[in-house]
Structure formats: structure tokens, C-alpha cells
Amino acid sequence: MTTSFVYKADPERGREWQRLFAEKAPHLDFRLWPDVGDPGAVRYLAMWEPPDNLTERFPNLELAFSIGAGVDQFDLNAIPDHVPLMRMQEPGIATTMQEYVAMAVLSLHRNLIDYIDQQRKAAWQALRVRPASQCRVGILGLGQLGSAVANRLTTLGFACRGWSRTRRHFEGVACFAGNDELTEFLAGSEILICLLPLTDHTRGILDAELFARLPRGASLVNVGRGPHLVAADLLAALDSGQVSAAVLDVFDPEPPPADHPLWHHPRVLMTPHVASMTQPAGAVETVLDNIARHGEGRELIGVVDRQRGY
Structure with a gap:
């Protein structure tokens, strides 16, 4: 009987997946949404957002894969309990996130926004340079991506601290945990990076109350999720x-509406959700590894904890 794998996301990258599957797993019938073939043959589904009526549409589904590191775009209740959902853990996600956050932190540390403003005004003024070791960088969230970012920033010489819901330990990083230690963590974060998963507890966490606990003049890098940020509170804190x-x-x-004030604020740099991207070659290797593990009854990698939501 035919066994099908369906890819439901960006079709251009889907065609890369299709080519890689033909090379590495020719025994699987790879389908690019919306061409799913026989719905009863679909055992595996990779997606950014799930289709409606998932259970009825694919009654024999065995594994579901998020093509991104996050799963907040999913209604976990719509995925049957017997179907594991796995977040993407291919190495390219962490590598590209490390690159982006390093770029952002260095841009803030070396006053790039000020120099962009000076260039617009044809002004020439050198600003003092501080060693990276004197700049305290705080990372909200020490999961797969947060820990990778902390590792990269420490190699650049930054004084890193991290906060997580439960205690973590990383060499060279001052680690804080739980609500009782959040205030101390924030008070020592001159550049704050948000890499939290989006849950009911973290939605809107970047708000006026949190900004007030940062050192005056601190800066923010948000590479978590849009709903972490209360934009009006950030604009007020910037002003x-x-x-x-x-x-x-x-x-x-x-994207934000064309008339949103973030587009034109002189102290804001914006990019279109490109901090990290799944690399097709690594993603396919990761997915095929989990399919093999599933077939052999071994532990799966990256399974979402539905109670925590990530």
C-alpha cells in the first residue's frame, strides 16, 4: 500500500523538499499541497499551518511536523492525541538565528541606528565605543534557540545573562529562573532579546511594566513572536x-498596517520575519530521521509538550 508524505507550506521550498525526498526516500509518495492524492494513504504531514478538519481529512495520519521551531500557529486541540506533533530542530534554524541576533546586538552596541540617523542628516559625529564585555545582554528564553544565541554572543565577548521558566545552566551565562528572579534579570539587561515561546503566559510580556524594570536607555531585540510585544507600550517607552x-x-x-507608527519610528529597525529560516536539506534529514525512529519504535525528537504548548 502507498504511504504518502504531504508538505503544506511555501510551494517554492516545497519543491526543494520534493527533490530531496526523491533522492533520500523514493519509497515515500511525496505530495505538495493541495495535491494530496489518496487522503487515506497520508501518514505524514509537514506544515506551517494545519488544514481544516485534519482528522477527517487524513484519517490515517501518524506524524505531524511543524516546518518552524515554533508551534504557536497550531490549535493543539485540533491534532489528535495519538498523532505526535514535532517542532523543527534542524541545525540551520539555530545557525541563522545566531547570525541575526549577533547582527542586531552588534548594531545596537555599535550605535548603528544613531549613524543611520546621522547619515540622513549629513552629520559627522563619532560616538564612544565600549568593549562588548561591558555590555550586559539578557536573553528571555533559554531553549534550543536561546541557548544557541547565548553561546554565539559569549564568543563575541558580551556579558550574557539568560532567563527561563525553569532553571538552566550554561557556562559563561548568568542564569535566572522563574518569576522571583525576573526583576533581577531585567535590571541587568542593557540589550534584551526575546526568544520565548508564545503561550498564554508569555503573550504581551514585552509591555510597559517590563520595560520599566529595564535599565533606562536599554534596547530591545524581538525575534520571538509578534504577540509577545505590546507595540503601543514600546512606542511610549521609546519616546x-x-x-x-x-x-x-x-x-x-x-506585516503591520502601512500606517503603523513602527514603520517610521527613527529608533526602530524592522525586518520581515527572517531571523531564522528552515534549510530544506537539514529539515528533510531531520524529518526522515523521525520517520525512521517512529517505524522502529524509538524516541522521537522535538515532540511538542501539549500541556506547556511548546
Whole structure:
């Protein structure tokens, strides 16, 4: 009997997956959405957003894969309990996130926003350079991506600290955990990076109350999810000087409306949700490894904890 794998996301990258599957797993019938073939033959589904009526549409589904590191776009209740959902853990996601955050932190540390403003005004003024070791960078979220970012920033010489819901330990990183230690963590974060998963507890966490606990003149990098940020509170904090600058890669909605003030704020740099991207070759290897594990009854990699939501 035919066994099908369906890819439901960006069709251009899907065609790369299709080529890789033909090379590495020719025994699987690879289908590019919306051409799913026989729905009863579909055992595996990779997607950014799930189709409606998942259970009825694919009654024999065995494994579901998110093509991204996050799963907040999923209604977990719509995925049958017996079907494991796995977030993407291919190496390219972490590598590209490390690159982007390093770029953002260095841009803030070396006053790039100020120099962009000076260039617009044809002004020539050198600003003092501080060693990276004197700049305290705080990372909200020490999961797969947060820990990778902390590792990269410490190699650049930054004084890194990290916060997570439960205690983590990383060499060269001052680690904080739980609500009781959040205030201390924020008070020592001159550049704050948000890499939290989006849950009911973290939605809107980047708000006026949090900004007030940062050192005056701190800056923000949001590469988590758009709904982490209360945009009106950030704009107020920027205008008051409590926050000096922000680099934003994620928004709610995406893209922001054309008249949104973030587009034109002189202390904000914006990018269109490109901080990290799944690399097809690594993603296919990761997915095929989990399919093999499933067939052999071994532990799967990256299974989402439905109670935590990530």
C-alpha cells in the first residue's frame, strides 16, 4: 500500500523538499499541497499551518511536523492525541538565528541606528565605543534557540545573562529562573532579546511594566513572536527614553498596517520575519530521521509538550 508524505507550506521550498525526498526516500509518495492524492494513504504531514478538519481529512495520519521551531500557529486541540506533533530542530534554524541576533546586538552596541540617523542628516559625529564585555545582554528564553544565541554572543565577548521558566545552566551565562528572579534579570539587561515561546503566559510580556524594570536607555531585540510585544507600550517607552532603540523581526499582524507608527519610528529597525529560516536539506534529514525512529519504535525528537504548548 502507498504511504504518502504531504508538505503544506511555501510551494517554492516545497519543491526543494520534493527533490530531496526523491533522492533520500523514493519509497515515500511525496505530495505538495493541495495535491494530496489518496487522503487515506497520508501518514505524514509537514506544515506551517494545519488544514481544516485534519482528522477527517487524513484519517490515517501518524506524524505531524511543524516546518518552524515554533508551534504557536497550531490549535493543539485540533491534532489528535495519538498523532505526535514535532517542532523543527534542524541545525540551520539555530545557525541563522545566531547570525541575526549577533547582527542586531552588534548594531545596537555599535550605535548603528544613531549613524543611520546621522547619515540622513549629513552629520559627522563619532560616538564612544565600549568593549562588548561591558555590555550586559539578557536573553528571555533559554531553549534550543536561546541557548544557541547565548553561546554565539559569549564568543563575541558580551556579558550574557539568560532567563527561563525553569532553571538552566550554561557556562559563561548568568542564569535566572522563574518569576522571583525576573526583576533581577531585567535590571541587568542593557540589550534584551526575546526568544520565548508564545503561550498564554508569555503573550504581551514585552509591555510597559517590563520595560520599566529595564535599565533606562536599554534596547530591545524581538525575534520571538509578534504577540509577545505590546507595540503601543514600546512606542511610549521609546519616546520617553526608557527604551533607546529596538530591532524587531516579528509583528502582530504580519506585516503591520502601512500606517503603523513602527514603520517610521527613527529608533526602530524592522525586518520581515527572517531571523531564522528552515534549510530544506537539514529539515528533510531531520524529518526522515523521525520517520525512521517512529517505524522502529524509538524516541522521537522535538515532540511538542501539549500541556506547556511548546
